[in-house]
Amino acid sequence: MNTMKGTEFASIREILHPRSVAILGASKDNKKWGGRLLQYMTRHRHDGKLYPINPKGGQLMGEQAYPSLAECPAEIDMAVLVLPSHHVLSAMEACARKKVRSVIILSSGFSETGEKGAALERQIMDLARASGIRVLGPNCMGVLNTQHRLAATTAITMGYVDELPVGSIGMVSQSGALMGAMLARGIDVGAGFSTMVSLGNQNDIDQNDILEYLIDDPATQVITMYIEAVKEADRFVCLLKKARQQDKPVLAVKSGRSASGGKAVMSHTASLAGAWPAFEAVCRANGVVLFDDVYDMLEGAMVLNGGARMAGPNIAVFSGSGGGGALIADSLEEAGLALPQLGDATRQKLSALIAGSEISLPIDFAAMKPGVPADPTFTSPIAAIVGNTMADANVNGGIVYLSTLPYMEEVALAAIEVAQAYKKPLIVVYGASSVGEKARQILKDGRQGFVNNQAGAIKILQALWNCARMPAPDADAADPATPQAPIAGSGFLPESESRKILEAYRIPTSPWRLAGSPDEVIAAWKDLGSVAVVVKAVSATLVHKSDVGAVRLNLKNEESLRQACLSIEQALQLAGHRLDGFLVSTMIKTDAELIVGIQRDPVFGPLVMVGAGGILVELLKDVQLCPAPINIKQAEAMLERLRCKPMLDGWRGAAPVDKRKLAMLLVQVGSLAHEQKHLEELDINPLIISDGDIYAVDARIIMAGREP
Amino acid sequence: MNTMKGTEFASIREILHPRSVAILGASKDNKKWGGRLLQYMTRHRHDGKLYPINPKGGQLMGEQAYPSLAECPAEIDMAVLVLPSHHVLSAMEACARKKVRSVIILSSGFSETGEKGAALERQIMDLARASGIRVLGPNCMGVLNTQHRLAATTAITMGYVDELPVGSIGMVSQSGALMGAMLARGIDVGAGFSTMVSLGNQNDIDQNDILEYLIDDPATQVITMYIEAVKEADRFVCLLKKARQQDKPVLAVKSGRSASGGKAVMSHTASLAGAWPAFEAVCRANGVVLFDDVYDMLEGAMVLNGGARMAGPNIAVFSGSGGGGALIADSLEEAGLALPQLGDATRQKLSALIAGSEISLPIDFAAMKPGVPADPTFTSPIAAIVGNTMADANVNGGIVYLSTLPYMEEVALAAIEVAQAYKKPLIVVYGASSVGEKARQILKDGRQGFVNNQAGAIKILQALWNCARMPAPDADAADPATPQAPIAGSGFLPESESRKILEAYRIPTSPWRLAGSPDEVIAAWKDLGSVAVVVKAVSATLVHKSDVGAVRLNLKNEESLRQACLSIEQALQLAGHRLDGFLVSTMIKTDAELIVGIQRDPVFGPLVMVGAGGILVELLKDVQLCPAPINIKQAEAMLERLRCKPMLDGWRGAAPVDKRKLAMLLVQVGSLAHEQKHLEELDINPLIISDGDIYAVDARIIMAGREP
Structure with missing residues (x-):
């Protein structure tokens, strides 16, 4: 869709600073949207020229109106369409003939309403692209650019204020109503805005375009976003990094957090890392301050806009x-x-x-x-x-x-x-x-802002601190010692393969041997020092070994080892799986259990995951995610944020875990995730903490595709 | 302190409906508290008569003032003292001579400031009691009774409104400022109040007195409370029950929730059941709707005052x-x-x-x-x-x-x-x-109220639902089959004694035997069916058996049993404890662990406790408390509210627990707590869930006192 965007098209800056604006659908009745828009634009008189278009012509709210765009005597940079949806296509044709550079389609009734509307939207956008017209919308609430005095928006707040709230908070919103609500609230508490954009259906100009504009806009110091979904995640993340480099804070509210709950799951890790957790992790890693309420976000923006930063939790x-x-x-x-x-x-x-x-x-x-x-x-x-x-x-x-x-x-x-x-x-x-x-008036006039209850204040400070304490990713995140050849294979890898990959990435596993027969199992046991061992089936077809009785724990002598092999053979036969051999590994005393893994989010790519393991997985849902690769500081911050952190600090008389080693393991998992582009999922469950040391005692890797 | 309260003293109703009020410290300067008070009382003109007292006499804000109380020509029901603290004693003497029935002391500078102020307060209160004067305060913000048009308060909101916000929400507050803030907010959102009382130091009239008044007051339909501490918990709980009987909702905010965190602990249960949890449990059991914000409480009161009730979470x-x-x-x-x-x-x-x-x-x-x-x-x-x-x-x-x-x-x-x-x-x-x-004006005029953000709305609905879903205690809460003789002994009881007490209350334990020697241990093992058993030391001096190695698990044959006995003997010798014998009990396969117990709160008495056990105790802090005795519905509601509830529902392939049996166990624990007045603490840790059945496998009872 974006392939046609080229230099011949207007830049976003050009669109937000038009020298001449035509309103198609302008009306003298300010109960209609076309009347409201004209009222707001005349009241807040933008720096360019204004041409209302109305079949009756004449004077509208003190402005000379023209019966059609064709009859308008001037060149038009931008047209704002506030027409019923069935008139939009012909209006676009008129815009094309007039060589209008950009159009804001405020009208609704397009793809948001179903297939019929979507077809109409496609027609309109095809025409726009063919004619070199940039489009904001359709189905949006328009643009407020206080620098250029452009109030090309139907936000009714514009009808209630005499002066534009000039300032340096930028906003890009996937909801027009929430943009309007924030604008109204901002005026009440003394916030000032640079540019606010309601995106609508984002058929051409999208969230990333406006985000980039706001990052580059010298009038904008702080950026607020209301997000429903992220398109082109790579560009989004690049822009977040750019904003951080320029010390331009980004604050965001995202809806649809709860939607992730209902998805079917393939493993523990998948059940915990839905779309919202991935978004949250990416935002957190890239310095975005997250809120669940737009009014709290606004107050947070005012705090940051005033130059305040939070260096601790006190x-x-x-x-x-x-x-x-x-x-x-x-x-x-x-x-x-x-x-x-x-x-x-x-x-x-x-x-x-x-x-x-x-x-x-x-x-x-x-x-x-x-x-x-x-x-x-x-x-x-x-x-x-x-x-x-x-x-x-x-x-x-x-x-x-x-x-x-x-x-x-x-x-x-x-x-x-x-x-x-x-x-x-x-x-x-x-x-x-x-x-x-x-x-209250003093607070407003002093541009101090305020919230209405203690919970809001605490949430804002918490959000600022959560963001401030998260280290930034850096160029040398990946462990330089680890680069490995691409992993062969597809689908589930056998545990022995997964263990070899972990070892290649210097991730510590419990000592282990492969054995083809009960005799070889005995030999492996002796080779491991005749300590207590675990014997598991090796089978290309079996994923959930425990479920079919293919794992036997705490085996200490030949007799019990032979018995275990026999019972595993029988169990696999019963379950209809092929037995390819046995994996014998040293039994590790468990002081505590973690899960560590990799999730490849369809939007945001690979994420490193660490969380409380064992029975805590489901009950505590205590998981930290971070986009891979990660550096040691990020890894340490993830561990610091775990609710099960007491388990790491020498819990119940156990030795404290070697935190540096554990953090380094996360870095190595991050390198693995980053390098192995076809790895879909890694699940080290459990990672056992034993006398302060760490051991992966089971590992499962899923590679993309059916074929290698 | 309350022994002198008798029929010769004025009732609370009389105090809140005085026919004549003198203001000692009245001033014409409404920058002073004495001026503000006079302004508010004249502006909102109460139904009785008003007598400003000021050394200069003359006219004050249109009222005839008198140089002294003695010179005031009328009988005075109530005096309001708005004087510097060092003038209060002599003012009280004047009140006593005038035979004033009650006094509101708005002045501060008493026990809240230290020992010197406390001594002055004692003098004043001794005089009040000797003279039969009832006192509200000192250090309070007074009273607003809209029914009687009595604005005997320094809440500055009274200076901003022309009309009293008449209605049926009552309030009793341990903070004058929060009462004032709620009043101001109430007026903005259309709430109406019957009576609001700021308690101050509560040296005479206290929270329970006002609570009782509000329950009996026909003008009050809903009661709100801001609480810092509860005095006379028994009366408080009785009043809550009375309010519930009359379907008069009680809403409360309590501060000091976090103070409980720092206390030293004797056991897991103690560490989880501090002062706030006990208060919360008592309130919850008695139908109080709890909030952490007074503005949310006010909105909740408006909802309930409108007659709405919440029957589900949807x-x-x-x-x-x-x-x-x-x-x-x-x-x-x-x-x-x-x-x-x-x-x-x-x-x-x-x-x-x-x-x-x-x-x-x-x-x-x-x-x-x-x-x-x-x-x-x-x-x-x-x-x-x-x-x-x-x-x-x-x-x-x-x-x-x-x-x-x-x-x-x-x-x-x-x-x-x-x-x-x-x-x-x-x-x-x-x-x-x-x-x-x-x-907003429509919402106010319609007395609909509103909150300013989504979080507030959700917290209010959550509070209403949390309250509605909690069954009421009832008369036949205790299990009638259990009455037992008082337990003898003091301090820690040996596990064998604790197990006998549990059995007397029909609480299921793992099968067990006492044994005096290794031979008797073998015999006990055989008697238990030669299954895997646990052997523990019996010792009157040893509390934490596991810590010294006095517990041996999973013993399956004579040899391991004898070895275990020997090692326990050695361990106790090493730790300097006397060995009184062995407790042999059947090893129970663990599907999940709970903790169940009794805590005796110094204020609220015995509470039944159930929570997630094992490693979840510290990490999940997932505990439900309810004042004993409890009925089966309360027990079921406690289980329903556990975050570890998935563990009970047949988790990870295990059988679901017999919920009725588990709830009945809690009822029986409640009977034990209720009947055994000298029991300080019971700790069943763990209560094991095994194949859907339940077994107490360790129990510790602490009785009050050193002597029986």
């Missing part, structure tokens, strides 16, 4: 109410954040401002001493309290709970002053309702 | 935006709620209103068909969409996401209409910012 809490502060403190820990100890110097400074024998967080403004002398660093005692606390090196962020107080305005001013001074995230929880209207 | 989602609906759907499942299938009849009705081949949730208003004929049951097509959906028997509640749309007012009106018609919780997520001001 949050100071301020409140005019002991109860309000306590409730926030209660919720912090559950979110992986903490209420820090303040340093001695900070406490000393605060004790001049606050009554009480021991100064600690959360801080209650109600304990403020009366008649405190002015501190030249700050404009008010409240600002001095908040500022001295936020300046503490132990504090990485803050929450100010603003409830109904006599000094609400002072709290609002203090929050703005301190947030700007220290560049640490400081979120105001606005809980004063209409009573605090003046304070 | 939520319909409505939105004017596909994206907004999808995001809400994504979050529902994580909260234990679900998006149901609509019935055929509903879908048929909706297909007349909504375009699209298949009608399913979430519903997007944007798909509404134009020009739909009027449905006489509803006032608008939007109301018909929402109403027909909410009427579906599969739907237990709803969320309407109101974003910026041309028809916002219609959506708001539809929500009000349908919420009133079906008495199912229908929460509006108001996401239209100032753009939707008219719709």
Whole structure:
């Protein structure tokens, strides 16, 4: 579809900065979309020229209208189509004749409604491509470019504001309504936007095009995205890397997280790594701050747009109410954040401002001493309290709970002053309702923003910290010692093959031998040191060995080994599988079990996976994913984020695991995933932790295709 | 402290309905608290008489002031003290001389500030008790009683509203500021209050007093509480039961949930059942709807006050935006709620209103068909969409996401209409910012309320459902077959004693014998059927048997049994413990492990506990608690709520557990907890699930005291 995009086509920048715009379907009735659009565009008067097109011609909202595009005397850079869907094709033909460069189709009734609409959309887009017209939409809410004063959008918020909310937050959205809701909210809390784009059906201009524009746009400092699906994942990931290089934060909300749950599964790993987990892992690895609510995302964008960055999980809490502060403190820990100890110097400074024998967080403004002398660093005692606390090196962020107080305005001013001074995230929880209207206006005018409840503040700080603590991938991620020839074979590989591949990538396995007969099993056992061993069937046709009784554990003498071989033979015969031999491996004492593996996501490619193993797999669903290849820091961060981390730290009297070795194993798995393009899935289950060491004791590899 | 409370003292009802009120510390300066209070009380003019007391006398805000209480010509029912703390004692003396019935002390500077303040508070309260004066406070924000038009509160919201928010939501709060914040929010969203009380230091009138008043108050239909600690837990629980009997919902927010984390622990169970879990269990068992945010609690109260009740977890989602609906759907499942299938009849009705081949949730208003004929049951097509959906028997509640749309007012009106018609919780997520001001006003005027984000709506529905699904305790909770004599002994009981007690309460244990010598161990093994057995040391001094090697598993023959006995003897000698004999028990094959036990909370008494066992104890922290005794329905509900529930349902090829038997075991544990008043702790760890059956294979009981 994109093959026809070439230099002869308009660039995205050109489309978002048209010198002349025609509105096809313009109306004087602002109950109609064509009237609303004209109203918004005239009200916010863009920098270029405007030509309403309406069969009746005449004056529309003070603008000269033309009966048809052909009759319009000027060259038209862009046409905005706000017509019933059955008029769109002929309008496009008119655009083609007029040599219009780009078109925004606001109309709906196309592929989103079914096959009939899709056919019409195809006709329209074929015409557009043949005519060299770039198209945004159809079925979108258009574009707001505050830099160029272009309000080519049907977002009704444009009808309620006199001034465009100019600023440097960019947005690209797969939902027009959510873009509109964010715009309205942004205006209420003092956010400023550079460019907002509603994508619609993305038949030509797509999410990546706009993302790239926003990364390159000097007016945009922070990028927000509402995403339903990712097309061209490679380009998406490249763009995320580019944004990170330019220190331009990307924030995203994605819907459809729950859809992944219902898919059929082939293995434990597959059951845990659906579409959303892969998206999440890719975003996390590439520095995207993820939210599940667009309003929280907006507030997060305001924080980052103000230049604040989060260097740790320690949050100071301020409140005019002991109860309000306590409730926030209660919720912090559950979110992986903490209420820090303040340093001695900070406490000393605060004790001049606050009554009480021991100064600690959360801080209650109600304990403020009366008649405190002015501190030249700050404009008010409240600002001095908040500022001295936020300046503490132990504090990485803050929450100010603003409830109904006599000094609400002072709290609002203090929050703005301190947030700007220290560049640490400081979120105001606005809980004063209409009573605090003046304070709310101060927060808006100061472009400080706010959220309406403690949960929002905590989620935003959690999202910022989750993102900040994730190391970036780097060029030398893959382990240079490992490059291997491509693996031959297709489908399920036998365990012995899988073990050989692991060994080639220096992934430690339990000692093992292959044996063709019970006698060879005995010999292998002796060769392994006559220790307790496991005997498993080797069979090209058998995938789930345990299910048919083809695995025998803890065998310590010849008799039990022979018995085991016999029973395995019988079990395979019964289940109708061919027995190709036996795999004899040393029994490893289990202190804890992990699962480690590779998943190849159809969109995002190979991901390294590590999680709690054994019975915890299903109950804990405690899995970390990261796109391959990964470096050692990424591997360590994955381990750090496991909920089963206590198992690694010397749990229940066991030795702590060699974390460096375990992280290195993940790096090596990442190299394997990265190099072996035809590997579909690797499942090391379990990876046993034993006396601090690690052993893959079972491994399953699935290669792509039926033929090698 | 409460011994002096008698009939000669004023009742709480009398205190909240005074005929005459004096304000000590009244001022004409409404920047001072004494001025604010006078302003609020005159503005909202209570039904009784008002007497400002100020040394200068004269007119204050249009009221005749008196230089002293003594000079006030009338009888005074209540005095409100808004004076510096060092003037409060002499003011109380004046009140005593004037024979004032009750006093609200708004002043702070008492026990909340340290020992000096506490001493002053004691003096004041001694005087109050000696004089028969009931006291609310000190250090509180007073009382709002809209029925009696009594605004004896310094909540600054009173200065911003012209009309009292009359209604039937009651509140009792241990934080004045949070009460004030809820009041302000309530006014913004259309909530109405009956009585709100800020408790302060609760030196006389306490939380239970006000709770009881609100339960008895005919003007109150729903009770909200902000709690920091519970005093007199027995009375608290009795009151909760009384409220439930009268179908008067109680909603609560408690702070200090995280404080329990740091406590030292004696066992797994103790580490999991701190103060918050006990409070939560008691509230849950007694029908309290729990929140972690006062604003969410307020919205929950509005829903319940409107008569809606939640009979299941199935939520319909409505939105004017596909994206907004999808995001809400994504979050529902994580909260234990679900998006149901609509019935055929509903879908048929909706297909007349909504375009699209298949009608399913979430519903997007944007798909509404134009020009739909009027449905006489509803006032608008939007109301018909929402109403027909909410009427579906599969739907237990709803969320309407109101974003910026041309028809916002219609959506708001539809929500009000349908919420009133079906008495199912229908929460509006108001996401239209100032753009939707008219719709917001409609929601307020319709007393529908709203929340500001999807997370709030989901938390409220989750809280309502969590509460609704918990069966009530009943009179015949204890198992009638179990009454037993009091257990003798103190401190740790040996396992053999603990097992006998379990058996007396018909709790199944693994078959076992006591043996005094290795020979007797062999005999016991034979007596148990020569199956694989476990041998453990019996020792009065040894608590953690596994730690010293005093437990040997899976012994199958004489030789290994003798060896085990020898090694146990040596281990105990080495550890310095006396060996009193051996406990031989049948080895039980483990399909899954639970822990079951009893915790005696210092505040709330004995609680039955069940949770995931084995390595899951620490990682999953998956525990359900319920105050003892419990009935079979409560036991079943506890099992239903376990995250490890898949383990019970026939997991990994194992037989499903006999749920009735397991629930009955919990009932029997509850009887044991209830009857044995000196039992401090019972720990059945593990309770093994084996082929669908259950066996306590280790048990530890701790009795109170050093002496029997």
